[in-house]
Amino acid sequence: MSREITIAISGASAGVCSAPLNDAAVSAMQKLWAAELEHFGSSRPDLIVLPECCDRFKEMTPLEYRSFCQFRKDAMLKFFQEQAEKYHTMIAYCANWFDEAGNYRNRVQLIGRRGEICGFYDKNYPTAAELQIAGIVPGEDTSVIDCELGRIGFAICFDLNFDTLFDKYAKKELDLLLFSSVYHGGPLQVQRSRECGCYFLGAVSGERCTVVDPQGEVAASSSNYIPRLCTTLDLDCAVVHYDNHFEKLEKLKAKYGRDVMIRDPGRVGTVLVTSKSSTVSVREMLTEFGIIENSLYIRQAEELADQYRSRSRE
Numbered sequence: 001m002s003r004e005i006t007i008a009i010s011g012a013s014a015g016v017c018s019a020p021l022n023d024a025a026v027s028a029m030q031k032l033w034a035a036e037l038e039h040f041g042s043s044r045p046d047l048i049v050l051p052e053c054c055d056r057f058k059e060m061t062p063l064e065y066r067s068f069c070q071f072r073k074d075a076m077l078k079f080f081q082e083q084a085e086k087y088h089t090m091i092a093y094c095a096n097w098f099d100e101a102g103n104y105r106n107r108v109q110l111i112g113r114r115g116e117i118c119g120f121y122d123k124n125y126p127t128a129a130e131l132q133i134a135g136i137v138p139g140e141d142t143s144v145i146d147c148e149l150g151r152i153g154f155a156i157c158f159d160l161n162f163d164t165l166f167d168k169y170a171k172k173e174l175d176l177l178l179f180s181s182v183y184h185g186g187p188l189q190v191q192r193s194r195e196c197g198c199y200f201l202g203a204v205s206g207e208r209c210t211v212v213d214p215q216g217e218v219a220a221s222s223s224n225y226i227p228r229l230c231t232t233l234d235l236d237c238a239v240v241h242y243d244n245h246f247e248k249l250e251k252l253k254a255k256y257g258r259d260v261m262i263r264d265p266g267r268v269g270t271v272l273v274t275s276k277s278s279t280v281s282v283r284e285m286l287t288e289f290g291i292i293e294n295s296l297y298i299r300q301a302e303e304l305a306d307q308y309r310s311r312s313r314e
Helices: 023-038 062-072 075-087 128-134 157-161 163-169 187-196 246-259 282-288 294-313
Strands: 004-010 047-049 090-098 104-111 117-122 144-147 150-156 176-181 199-204 210-212 218-221 228-234 237-241 260-263 270-275
Touching: 004 199, 004 210, 023 062, 023 075, 047 176, 062 090, 062 128, 075 090, 075 104, 090 176, 104 150, 117 144, 117 150, 150 157, 150 163, 157 176, 157 187, 163 187, 176 187, 187 199, 187 210, 210 228, 218 228, 237 282, 237 294, 246 260, 246 270, 246 282, 270 282
Parallel strands: 004 047, 047 090, 150 176, 176 199
Antiparallel strands: 004 228, 090 104, 104 117, 144 150, 199 210, 210 218, 237 270, 260 270
């Protein structure tokens, strides 16, 4: 059944602050983000994704930002909790953070509509500078949060380069992968969305913000004029390979008409099937016509190839 959500992504960044270790600096940062979030107010998004270290002033050194984080403590977190309540939205707030044990983390915290903390993710693969200069302590695993919007996973900036992290996420059946960053990643965004079979939401500071669909197609992006985007996604979808499915997909479309969308980007051998029905889910549609999802099709092909390799050795 159709599961439409409205998401917003910001790539805003703060300007220079001459005296970042005072209450006026914290207040200035809060005013900046209050103005930025106000742009999304009329769209009433279900989720707003913010970029990496979103409360870091421009030209701050790693050690200066660490000092700022020690000074501001949870002031910015409380601010975003209030904003989540104000706009009745979830907010993915990414910033450096001292945890309960005193470890300095690069962390994204998912804030619920009532200001509650739904969960968090600590960057698994900080850069050498983060580790050696700033003193960031890396996280140790993926983080998946089941919430009203679906299953959400997270990655931060340099994480995008590491197969070990996304191999784990690929097995989690995510609906959304939230990427907070100061680095875009280019084709890696496409690669990771395809691997994980989910929507990839890239909030990149000072760069192009993007929504990439489960097939690796850019579904929405910010522009060189405006550093933010807002769009609606339907999460009741599945990627299907064309092999053995051409006629079945035609029959599926013939029966459900406008209640199903089949998106063919070309050249990749797959389509994105999305249910627009109010009563039938996409997986119920696929089951009805004997259609399997691409992830299962690939696993079956791999197992079959292994079987034939074993036979050839006998």
